[in-house]
Amino acid sequence: MRNLLVTIRFDGRAFHGWQVQQNAPTVMQTFQDALQAVLKDRPDVKGCSRTDSGVSARMYCVSFKTESTIPCKNLIAALNVNLPKTVAVLDCREVEGDFHARYSSKGKHYCYRVLNSRIRDPFLEGFTVHYPYPKDIDAEFLNRQAKSFVGTHDFKAFQNSGTVMEDTVRTIHSFNVLRSGDMIEFHVCGDGFLYNMVRIMVGTLIDIAKGSIASDSISDILASKDRKNAGTTAPAQGLMLEEVFY
Amino acid sequence: MRNLLVTIRFDGRAFHGWQVQQNAPTVMQTFQDALQAVLKDRPDVKGCSRTDSGVSARMYCVSFKTESTIPCKNLIAALNVNLPKTVAVLDCREVEGDFHARYSSKGKHYCYRVLNSRIRDPFLEGFTVHYPYPKDIDAEFLNRQAKSFVGTHDFKAFQNSGTVMEDTVRTIHSFNVLRSGDMIEFHVCGDGFLYNMVRIMVGTLIDIAKGSIASDSISDILASKDRKNAGTTAPAQGLMLEEVFY
Structure with a gap:
């Protein structure tokens, strides 16, 4: 049996x-x-992860075992012929027998994109959230606020309230908020993420920008371990799985 | 009666x-x-122009007369609320009574995008044509070939064969072919374009890259005034109306 690791890209708008x-x-x-x-x-x-309905992935990893002897290069081409245009196989390689796309992952990089402009953009629909208010989100300010997420913390307050997960401690390696024109990008890298964790962290930062959550309160929200103290869950379509690390 | 010029952007995938x-x-x-x-x-x-099914516009202009006294700024917001997410109104302003979005246009800038990569990209689907062959389109070579289109010529050979248009003389101001990573962009500016003219010019350049049309033959094809000597009509979804000049 070969164990194969296949890297795909998909347009989340087409899938649940x-x-x-x-x-x-x-x-x-x-x-x-x-x-x-x-x-x-x-x-x-x-x-490599559950992904919510509407979330896209620039790089998503899948592993599976097969008796097939088709060379990886041919498998890439054959799978692409048989996939709809909303999914593409980017890579395929043989891995050790105990490799598992989810459990072998050392971390992931997500990006959440917000279009902070007066008018929405039809070309970015489905890959961004349009956020016309406040007129100007201060990305540098949010970048400083986001640093409170970095490190090893109990992220229980940033987990979907319906989920039961024993171990809610995760390590965030970096969290950067950047503005490029009207686009604000929230880049977060970590060893793992709880259900809806990225969307709740981003939603909380936006609530801080709006003033509905106090500045400099992220450490307190973490310490409270209470979902009610964190902010809104930002909509799925702004989220992109950028990279998976092994 | 006010005469209004409205600038819109639309995702051509949604429309015929x-x-x-x-x-x-x-x-x-x-x-x-x-x-x-x-x-x-x-x-x-x-x-400002007929556009084919599947063609998108970063900037498309529309003019109309109205008795309405709604200020332009409010009209932009109200129209955007009433449009689907595939269309956005970017601007609105009052123009002279004899202004006409099509006949007052001094020229247009189109861009045709070709993804010249081994594997297609789900995120670019609908805004590009995937062209895996030949492995590497030589953009610099095509850029030199494209210069034969620049100037005032009879473009009868580059018009959809079913069309009857008396005056087929047009002026192309610039035609640049650029590569950026796997993306090849064909930028063309002109005073006006015949039906399918951009798509036939791009298709002819790609046929030259493939070798099915001889290099340095564009001037001869123009002189022949015969559609049969020009190349394939490149697919609609690669075409974008970038800008309209007044």
């Missing part, structure tokens, strides 16, 4: 997230359909 | 071009629906 669901197109299902067409077999595939 | 059609959504119809909601009237609108 990664995980297979009844009656809704998901990336996993779409990818397995392509595998089935090429391998005449439907291997169990492991994705 | 500008001009109103039976049973197919068009930009004109969508824009008139928004006008009707705001003005309680459906003025006759003039678009």
Whole structure:
């Protein structure tokens, strides 16, 4: 049995997230359909993360075991022929037998994009959130605020309230907020993320920009371990999985 | 009566071009629906050009006359509320009574985008044409070839064969082909364009890159005035109307 690691890119607008669901197109299902067409077999595939409906990935990793002897290069081409235009296989390589796309991951880089302009942009629809208020989000100020997330913390307050996760301690390696023209990018790298954690961290920073959450309160919110003290969950379509580290 | 010039941006994937059609959504119809909601009237609108199904516009201009006294700034906001996310009004201003979005135009800038990479990109789908062959389109070579289009010529050979247009003389001010990473951009500015002219000029350049049309033959093709000597009509989705000059 070969263990393969496949890197894909997908436009999240077309899918209800990664995980297979009844009656809704998901990336996993779409990818397995392509595998089935090429391998005449439907291997169990492991994705590097759950992703919410509407979230896109510049780089998403999938591992699966197969008896197939098709060389990786040919597999890339054959899968791309069998995938819709909303998904592309970028790379394929053979990995150790115990490699697992999710559990072997050492970390991830997410970017959340906010278009802070008076008028929305049809070309960026689905990959950004349009945020016309306040007129000018101060990215430098938010960049300083975001530094409170960096380090090893219990992120229980920044987890979707419906989730039960025993270990809520995670390490954020970096959190940078940058402005480029009307676009504000929230770049966050960490060893792992709780459910909705990036969207709640970004939503909290935007609430700080709006003044509905006090400045310099992120450390207190973390310490409270209470979801009610953190901010809004920012909408899914602004989120992009940029890179997975192994 | 005020004469208004409105600048819009639209994602061409959502529309069957500008001009109103039976049973197919068009930009004109969508824009008139928004006008009707705001003005309680459906003025006759003039678009700066016909655009093919699937072609997008970073800047498209529309003029129309109205008795409405709504200030331009408020009109921008109200129209945007009433438009789908695939269209945005960027600007609105009052112009002279004899101004006409199409006939007053002094020229236009189009860009045609080709993704010259082994693997297609889901994020660029609909705004580019994926062209994996030949492995490396030589943009500098095509840039030199494209210079034969510059100047005042009879472009009859570069007009859709089904079209009857008396005057087929047009002036191309500039034609530049640039590569940026895997993206090749064909930028062309001219005083006016015949039906499908940009797509046929780009298709001819790509045919020259492939070797199916001889190098340095553009002047001869122009002189022949015969559509059969020019190349393929490049697909609509690579084309973007970038700017309209008045």
